[in-house]
Amino acid sequence: MRAEWEQAHTDFTLPVQRRAPTSLTDSESDWRHYLETTPNGWLLRRNALTEALVSGQPLYLLHTTRDLNAIRASRQVHVSTGCLVGALYCSPLTAERSGLRPHNLGAYLMDTKPSARLLVFEVTPDAPIRPLGIDYLHLGAVHLRIYQHYRTFLTPAEAGQIDRTVLAGLRGAAGFLDLALRNATGRTTPAPEFVDRLSEAVAMVPFLGYLYFEVLSEYLMLHSTAPVTKALAQAGELNCRLYKSLAFAAVDTMGKLFDLSRFAPHHDRLGRLISVIEPGLAAGAAEYVRRRLSHLLARTMLHPSQDAAAVSFQGAGLGAVQDFAPGLIGQMLFREVRYLSRYRELYHYFEKAKALEAWAFWNQQGIPTPFNGTLPKGEIGIQPAYPRATVRVWSAVRDVKGLLHPATEIQAAITPHLASWWAPPRRREMNEVAA
Numbered sequence: 001m002r003a004e005w006e007q008a009h010t011d012f013t014l015p016v017q018r019r020a021p022t023s024l025t026d027s028e029s030d031w032r033h034y035l036e037t038t039p040n041g042w043l044l045r046r047n048a049l050t051e052a053l054v055s056g057q058p059l060y061l062l063h064t065t066r067d068l069n070a071i072r073a074s075r076q077v078h079v080s081t082g083c084l085v086g087a088l089y090c091s092p093l094t095a096e097r098s099g100l101r102p103h104n105l106g107a108y109l110m111d112t113k114p115s116a117r118l119l120v121f122e123v124t125p126d127a128p129i130r131p132l133g134i135d136y137l138h139l140g141a142v143h144l145r146i147y148q149h150y151r152t153f154l155t156p157a158e159a160g161q162i163d164r165t166v167l168a169g170l171r172g173a174a175g176f177l178d179l180a181l182r183n184a185t186g187r188t189t190p191a192p193e194f195v196d197r198l199s200e201a202v203a204m205v206p207f208l209g210y211l212y213f214e215v216l217s218e219y220l221m222l223h224s225t226a227p228v229t230k231a232l233a234q235a236g237e238l239n240c241r242l243y244k245s246l247a248f249a250a251v252d253t254m255g256k257l258f259d260l261s262r263f264a265p266h267h268d269r270l271g272r273l274i275s276v277i278e279p280g281l282a283a284g285a286a287e288y289v290r291r292r293l294s295h296l297l298a299r300t301m302l303h304p305s306q307d308a309a310a311v312s313f314q315g316a317g318l319g320a321v322q323d324f325a326p327g328l329i330g331q332m333l334f335r336e337v338r339y340l341s342r343y344r345e346l347y348h349y350f351e352k353a354k355a356l357e358a359w360a361f362w363n364q365q366g367i368p369t370p371f372n373g374t375l376p377k378g379e380i381g382i383q384p385a386y387p388r389a390t391v392r393v394w395s396a397v398r399d400v401k402g403l404l405h406p407a408t409e410i411q412a413a414i415t416p417h418l419a420s421w422w423a424p425p426r427r428r429e430m431n432e433v434a435a
């Protein structure tokens with residue numbers, strides 16, 4: 001169990017330590033070296049978020065909420081699931097003489113949620129915090145183990161429905177999955193063909209939409225040379241508005257629910273999307289997706305003991321795929337459970353178990369404030385079970401310069417209760433494929 005959680009975390013200040021399948025053309029170390037040589041790659045090791053964590057000084061974090069009255073009345077703040085597993089989703093604040101300056105992610109959230117109430121949290125850790133970020137793309141093995149343990153909470157009909165849907169998705173996407181593995185191990189597919197095949201496969205394996213989006217987010221943030229990106233880099237920040245702009249332009253319903261299973265632009269549309277965001281990056285986007293997504297897919301879906309060149313999804317059953325690609329099966333199961341009609345009832349069984357493991361791991365590692373480690377891009381949380389940090393919270397106001405000022409202290413504690421979550425309507429019902 002501990003090894004699975006270690007596999008799902010990244011410390012960009014240290015050399016690569018994760019195990020990976022064999023036969024990959026590039027190692028994770030090769031990719032780390034390349035990423036660090038991009039225009040903004042130096043921010044992987046040295047950025048404002050990492051420096052704040054390792055300083056051991058109090059951290060100031062922004063959280064937006066629509067439920068301030070409920071927080072005041074209950075004196076409780078509930079945490080959420082998602083990319084931070086079980087933490088209160090926040091963005092960093094930097095203390096300046098005139099007030100608290102929000103990270104550009106926080107500024108974006110405030111600009112796009114004008115009716116939200118603003119909270120400032122002060123987290124005083126007991127020691128410097130290791131900059132070990134959780135990468136939700138690597139959580140597949142954890143999802144699989146939790147599902148297997150709590151599968152008995154499902155009815156036979158529910159379990160059968162999930163098995164059939166996952167198997168149908170695997171069979172429908174097997175051609176693309178094999179294509180990606182061949183690209184990860186040396187073959188070169190024309191980038192337009194690869195991206196179009198990827199776009200089609202997202203409907204069958206929604207996890208691919210998340211991977212597609214994160215690859216493009218990485219590409220934009222690390223390669224952007226726009227003036228605003230350069231200015232943010234000097235402040236130690238990656239430009240988060242780039243990937244926010246991409247997500248909302250690519251999926252017209254993203255404003256209702258940030259659902260990356262719907263992120264699937266084909267090649268021509270991808271070029272148009274990137275051209276609007278930063279024209280100079282459009283030409284290289286598809287080839288970057290081909291190389292980077294192929295590598296990441298192999299690493300996140302295959303068991304580290306596998307030879308990527310020897311794996312094929314064509315004709316493979318659920319049992320076989322579970323053995324050689326537990327990461328992929330786990331990600332697929334995790335998302336399919338969300339579509340069950342009883343998911344509101346089942347949600348806490350599956351998600352609380354996962355959160356408890358995450359909290360225990362973070363406590364062992366001395367991490368009261370986990371962050372999204374796909375990249376150190378400013379998504380940081382407060383975990384509720386850390387016993388050696390003090391947390392205070394204030395309502396806050398924003399001045400005309402965009403700086404925040406704590407107003408009234410709120411007597412409330414972050415509690416180990418998961419905020420409710422609902423599943424978006426399924427956009428497709430895949431035809432069941434006979435076993």
